[in-house]
Amino acid sequence: MGGDYAPVETVRGAIQALRSVNAELLLVGDSGLVEAELAKFDISGLSIKVVPSEGRIGDDEHPVQAMRQKPRASVVVATHLVKEGHADVMVSMGSTGASMASAVLSLGLMEGLERPCLGGPFLGLAPNTVLVDIGSNLDCRPGLLLSFAVLGATFAHTYMGIENPRIGLLSVGAEVVKGNRQVQESYQLFQESHLNFVGNVEGMDFFTNKADVIIADGFVGNILVKFTEGMGGALADFVRQQLPDSMDRAVVDRLADDLWETTNRPRTVGGGPLFGVNAPVILGHGSCRANGVEGAVRTAVRYVNVGLLDIMRQELAAINNYAAGRAERTSDGGN
Amino acid sequence: MGGDYAPVETVRGAIQALRSVNAELLLVGDSGLVEAELAKFDISGLSIKVVPSEGRIGDDEHPVQAMRQKPRASVVVATHLVKEGHADVMVSMGSTGASMASAVLSLGLMEGLERPCLGGPFLGLAPNTVLVDIGSNLDCRPGLLLSFAVLGATFAHTYMGIENPRIGLLSVGAEVVKGNRQVQESYQLFQESHLNFVGNVEGMDFFTNKADVIIADGFVGNILVKFTEGMGGALADFVRQQLPDSMDRAVVDRLADDLWETTNRPRTVGGGPLFGVNAPVILGHGSCRANGVEGAVRTAVRYVNVGLLDIMRQELAAINNYAAGRAERTSDGGN
Numbered sequence: 074m075g076g077d078y079a080p081v082e083t084v085r086g087a088i089q090a091l092r093s094v095n096a097e098l099l100l101v102g103d104s105g106l107v108e109a110e111l112a113k114f115d116i117s118g119l120s121i122k123v124v125p126s127e128g129r130i131g132d133d134e135h136p137v138q139a140m141r142q143k144p145r146a147s148v149v150v151a152t153h154l155v156k157e158g159h160a161d162v163m164v165s166m167g168s169t170g171a172s173m174a175s176a177v178l179s180l181g182l183m184e185g186l187e188r189p190c191l192g193g194p195f196l197g198l199a200p201n202t203v204l205v206d207i208g209s210n211l212d213c214r215p216g217l218l219l220s221f222a223v224l225g226a227t228f229a230h231t232y233m234g235i236e237n238p239r240i241g242l243l244s245v246g247a248e249v250v251k252g253n254r255q256v257q258e259s260y261q262l263f264q265e266s267h268l269n270f271v272g273n274v275e276g277m278d279f280f281t282n283k284a285d286v287i288i289a290d291g292f293v294g295n296i297l298v299k300f301t302e303g304m305g306g307a308l309a310d311f312v313r314q315q316l317p318d319s320m321d322r323a324v325v326d327r328l329a330d331d332l333w334e335t336t337n338r339p340r341t342v343g344g345g346p347l348f349g350v351n352a353p354v355i356l357g358h359g360s361c362r363a364n365g366v367e368g369a370v371r372t373a374v375r376y377v378n379v380g381l382l383d384i385m386r387q388e389l390a391a392i393n394n395y396a397a398g399r400a401e402r403t404s405d406g407g408n
Numbered sequence: 409m410g411g412d413y414a415p416v417e418t419v420r421g422a423i424q425a426l427r428s429v430n431a432e433l434l435l436v437g438d439s440g441l442v443e444a445e446l447a448k449f450d451i452s453g454l455s456i457k458v459v460p461s462e463g464r465i466g467d468d469e470h471p472v473q474a475m476r477q478k479p480r481a482s483v484v485v486a487t488h489l490v491k492e493g494h495a496d497v498m499v500s501m502g503s504t505g506a507s508m509a510s511a512v513l514s515l516g517l518m519e520g521l522e523r524p525c526l527g528g529p530f531l532g533l534a535p536n537t538v539l540v541d542i543g544s545n546l547d548c549r550p551g552l553l554l555s556f557a558v559l560g561a562t563f564a565h566t567y568m569g570i571e572n573p574r575i576g577l578l579s580v581g582a583e584v585v586k587g588n589r590q591v592q593e594s595y596q597l598f599q600e601s602h603l604n605f606v607g608n609v610e611g612m613d614f615f616t617n618k619a620d621v622i623i624a625d626g627f628v629g630n631i632l633v634k635f636t637e638g639m640g641g642a643l644a645d646f647v648r649q650q651l652p653d654s655m656d657r658a659v660v661d662r663l664a665d666d667l668w669e670t671t672n673r674p675r676t677v678g679g680g681p682l683f684g685v686n687a688p689v690i691l692g693h694g695s696c697r698a699n700g701v702e703g704a705v706r707t708a709v710r711y712v713n714v715g716l717l718d719i720m721r722q723e724l725a726a727i728n729n730y731a732a733g734r735a736e737r738t739s740d741g742g743n
Contacts, residue, residue, distance in 0.1 A: 198642045211580065211588040245546065245630040253546040253627045276631040277638030292588045293628060295580040296611040300632065301639075303612030307533045308643070308670065315666050317659065324652065331650050335643065 074102045074129035074147040075167015076359045076366075083166055084110035086343075086366025091119050094374045099160055101126050101151040126150040129167060132359070136174035148172050152179040155352045162373045164344065166357035166366060173209070173347060173356070180352045183386050185393035187217055189349035190291070191356065192225045194342075195298050197335040199279045203229050203238075203286045205348070207298050210291040215259035216396055218242070218288050222268055223392045224348040225286040227385045232376065241274030241284030243293060248273070255290065266395050305336035343368030346376055348385070353377050409437045409464035409482040410502015411694045411701075418501055419445035421678075421701025426454050429709045434495055436461050436486040461485040464502060467694070471509035483507050487514040490687045497708040499679065501692035501701060508544070508682060508691070515687045518721050520728035522552055524684035525626070526691065527560045529677075530633050532670040534614045538564050538573075538621045540683070542633050545626040550594035551731055553577070553623050557603055558727045559683040560621040562720045567711065576609030576619030578628060583608070590625065601730055640671035678703030681711055683720070688712050 076083060080102055088111075091098050097120040100107050104125045111121065127145040130136065140149055148167055152175040154160040165172040177189055192205030205225035210217065222240050229238035242259055244252035249260050252273060263270040274284050289297070309329040316325050338345075343365030344357030353376050357369040376382075411418060415437055423446075426433050432455040435442050439460040446456065462480040465471065475484055483502055487510040489495040500507040512524055527540030540560035545552065557575050564573035577594055579587035584595050587608060598605040609619050624632070644664040651660050673680075678700030679692030688711050692704040711717075 198639065198646065209580075243631060245544075245627060245634075253625075276634030276636075279635060280638040280642040290588075292580060292591075293631060296578060296628060296632070297635065299580075299611030300614060300635075301611075303615040304533065304636075304639075304671075307615040308667070311533065311670055312647075312663065312667075315663055320655075320659075324655075328647065328650055332643070332647075335646060336639075 074106075074126065075165055075172070076357065076361065078362055079129075079166060080106050080110050082362045083366050085114075086361070086363035086368075087164075087370055088114050088116060088119065088121075089363055089367040090370035090374075091121070094371055096120075096370075096374050098122070098370075099124050099151075099154060101147045101154070103127070103147075124150060124154065130171035132168045132170070134168070134171070136168070136170040137178070139171060140175060140178070146171075148175045149179075152176055152354075155354070156180055161377045162353035162355065164355045164357060164366075164369050164373045166344070166359060166361060166369065168359070169356055170209075172354070176347055176350045176352075176354045180350045180354070183349050183351055183389050185389060186220055186349045189347055190221050190224065191345060192221065192228065192286075192348060193338075193345040195338055196279060196301055197337060201233065201235065201285065202279055202282075203233070204279075204294055204297070205286065205288055206291040207294040208291050208347075209295075212292070213255065213290040215255070215262045218255075218259050218290065219262055219266065219268075219392060219396060220349070220389060222263065222270075222286065222288050223388045224385055225288065226268060227388045228346070228348070228381065229285050231379050231381050231384050235285050237269050238285035239271045239283070240268050240286045240288065241271050241278065243275075243287050243289040244273035245275060246273060247275065259288075262396070262399070265399065266392065268392075301336040305333040308332040308336065341365065341368045342372070343370075344372060346372070346381070349389075351382075353382055409441075409461065410500055410507070411692065411696065413697055414464075414501060415441050415445050417697045418701050420449075421696070421698035421703075422499075422705055423449050423451060423454065423456075424698055424702040425705035425709075426456070429706055431455075431705075431709050433457070433705075434459050434486075434489060436482045436489070438462070438482075459485060459489065465506035467503045467505070469503070469506070471503070471505040472513070474506060475510060475513070481506075483510050484514075487511055487689075490689070491515055496712045497688035497690065499690045499692060499701075499704050499708045501679070501694060501696060501704065503694070504691055505544075507689070511682055511685045511687075511689045515685045515689070518684050518686055518724050520724060521555055521684045524682055525556050525559065526680060527556065527563065527621075527683060528673075528680035530673055531614060531636055532672060536568065536570065536620065537614055537617075538568070539614075539629055539632070540621065540623055541626040542629040543626050543682075544630075547627070548590065548625040550590070550597045553590075553594050553625065554597055554601065554603075554727060554731060555684070555724060557598065557605075557621065557623050558723045559720055560623065561603060562723045563681070563683070563716065564620050566714050566716050566719050570620050572604050573620035574606045574618070575603050575621045575623065576606050576613065578610075578622050578624040579608035580610060581608060582610065597731070597734070600734065601727065603727075636671040640668040643667045643671065676700065676703045677707070678705075679707060681707070681716070684724075686717075688717055 126147040130139040190206040191208035205221040229235040347354040355373040461482040465474040525541040526543035540556040564570045579591045682689040690708040
């Protein structure tokens with residue numbers, strides 16, 4: 074029921090996805106509304122069930138309070154389906170805050186992780202560069218950034234097929250001394266780990282192929298993502314004004330649209346995984362139409378099929394062992 | 409002598425500037441080289457003197473060490489001309505680190521300021537939006553950010569002609585609670601000051617005209633500036649590939665070039681003031697050719713003519729009084 078165009082585009086997108094992937098679909102929502110949408114399609118041969126829920130949690134609500142007040146809201150019911158083993162993965166197109174809160178509270182975090190994070194390619198111009206965190210972790214200690222690196226690298230390798238992903242720390246210069254306190258403290262921790270750490274990278278390195286996975290705290294990540302989204306709109310307007318009136322308008326519109334996509338996640342991607350919770354959860358972008366919803370569902374199916382969650386759990390355990398051992402050595406050294 | 413194309417483009421650009429502004433030019437550099445360049449132009453009617461120096465400080469040198477080893481380097485000699493009153497303003501196209509170090513050590517900082525900063529419009533798409541700091545202040549306390557705001561707002565008002573500039577703190581959401589620790593701690597300090605503070609702004613607000621002056625620490629500022637510069641090159645390549653071969657190549661090249669400029673400072677700007685030192689200093693971009701150098705010199709002349717330095721000093725004193733009074737009230741309240 075979440076997202077700007079639910080249930081119309083959500084149902085349409087989910088059905089589109091189901092036609093090309095091998096999966097069973099549980100649509101969680103107000104039964105009357107959802108069934109009315111379903112009735113518009115020929116769904117013979119598809120496995121679809123409607124699971125009733127009551128109400129939805131909006132972007133303007135406090136997530137945890139709203140979960141208490143609306144224990145039957147669609148995102149809460151959907152999370153419980155995963156928790157109780159009735160579903161393998163949840164896709165939510167609704168409020169990111171509510172979806173994260175519901176996922177963390179119901180499903181729990183992977184062992185040794187303080188907070189979940191969001192990551193993935195965020196830029197059409199750099200479709201194979203993963204940025205973590207683009208979520209809500211604003212002040213991060215080095216150990217948390219290291220967890221982000223493990224989760225991002227595992228995603229890049231297992232989901233995106235990048236061999237031995239190169240990990241960079243986003244900073245203001247390549248040298249180890251270049252960076253704020255957070256980066257300087259993290260550098261050594263990254264350096265001594267078994268990760269394929271290539272050192273600090275800079276703002277321009279989203280375009281230079283120096284690293285496959287770029288790690289920043291969610292403050293910087295969020296600013297970059299919103300900055301590029303804003304820039305996409307401004308560029309599209311700019312190109313419409315700059316190209317001569319004599320030009321074929323279809324070419325101009327196409328270019329303006331392409332420029333928008335260079336600074337945004339492709340419209341067909343639709344959503345990305347919430348890293349670090351103990352079950353697969355895909356957070357969709359609320360502004361998606363059917364093609365984006367289809368993309369989010371396809372991401373969800375692939376996420377489960379490649380077994381990403383178990384691999385992430387193993388990798389996280391390994392890095393936690395490293396960090397714990399390092400902390401012990403450091404404190405021994407201090408005696 | 410600094411910059412990628414010195415002294416050829418530097419001399420050419422300075423002469424170009426001198427033809428349209430009322431100023432006397434002191435060219436600091438290796439006399440033989442500089443005079444050989446000067447000889448290429450008809451400079452009758454222009455006031456130009458060559459002040460000899462020996463050597464230059466490169467980007468790869470440690471600024472303070474290099475200043476000791478090369479006390480006659482061009483940037484050191486030029487700074488001394490300003491310090492001793494023989495020049496009203498210095499323009500350096502060379503190493504930013506060396507120019508800043510020389511300026512701070514010779515000229516000193518304005519009273520009550522911990523560190524100098526760099527600011528100005530950095531984006532062709534948002535030519536009237538000032539970002540401070542784009543310099544090298546990586547971990548900033550609230551009081552320093554407040555100083556940046558005063559210096560940026562004074563520049564926006566006095567130099568750019570923006571009435572009562574609106575100041576925003578760069579963050580991840582508009583509400584006061586949205587932000588990392590640094591932003592949350594700064595918000596109240598900004599709010600209670602006499603500045604025209606409009607609250608938090610987000611990454612997309614570089615394109616929404618919510619604020620004229622956007623304040624961030626130099627870590628975030630540097631990442632944004634380098635990110636957009638990298639994006640400019642990537643966009644120019646992208647548009648060349650996307651537009652059909654049938655199109656007029658001149659139109660395509662023009663558009664690619666325009667797109668590069670949307671994400672960079674205009675090539676003709678060439679440099680910006682170093683805020684907070686006790687005399688006017690303009691730091692140029694090392695990659696500038698003559699038009700950029702001309703722009704940097706014109707900026708320098710205007711900077712002096714509008715009397716920006718004295719106004720900044722007064723505004724800084726006023727905000728320091730406010731901050732000191734507030735600190736006192738806070739500590740009284742704690743008793």
